[in-house]
Amino acid sequence: MSIPVTSYLLVALILFCIGLYGALTKRNAVIVLLSIELMLNAVNINLVAFAKYGMFPNISGQIFSLFTITVAAAEAAVGLAILISLYRNRNTVQVDEMDLMKR
Template identity: 70%
Template sequence: MLSSYLTMAAILFCLGLYGALTKRNAVVVLLSIELMLNAVNLNLVAFSKYGVVPSLTGQMFTLFSIAVAAAEAAVGIAVLIALYRARGTVNVDDYDEMRR
C-alpha cells in the first residue's frame, strides 16, 4: 500500500517539475511549485502512516508545510501582481533584469 502512495507522489512531483521547468507563465510556474510541495506532503503522510513506528510526526510536518505554502503562495501572488503592474506581462522570460 505504501508503494501506491509513493508512486502517486512521484508522478505529482514529476508533473510539477515539468511544469516549473517548461512553462513560461509565472502563475503556472508557481502552481507547479505548489504541486511539487504537495507531493512531498503526500510522502510525509505516507511514511508517517506506514512507517516502522507509526507516529504523528510526519502529519505535523505536513500541517506546518501547508501553512508555509499558504504564506508562500500569498507572497508569490503579490509579487506577481506587482510585476504585472510594472511590466505588463507575466512571462518569466521578460523578467531577466532587476531594474528597468
C-alpha cells in the first residue's frame, strides 16, 4: 500500500492557504507575486497527484500541469515588468502605496 492521495491533497491545501495569506497580507509586490506562484504550484501538485491516484488515472494530468507551469511563467514575467515600470514612475513597490486610482 502506497501513500494515499489524501496526503498529497493535504500538502497542496496547506501550500495554497499559505500562498493566499501571503498574497493578501504582504506589502511588497514581489512577495505578492511569489505567493501567487505558490498557489499555482499547489494546484499543480493536485493535478499530478490525480494523474496517478485519481478516479481515471491518466497522463493528462501531467500535461495539464505543464501548461499551468507555462502560463505561470508568462504571468510572472509580465507581472515583474509591470512592477519595474511602476517603480520607475512611482518609486515604490509597496502594494498599499499603489492607490493612484483611489485618490
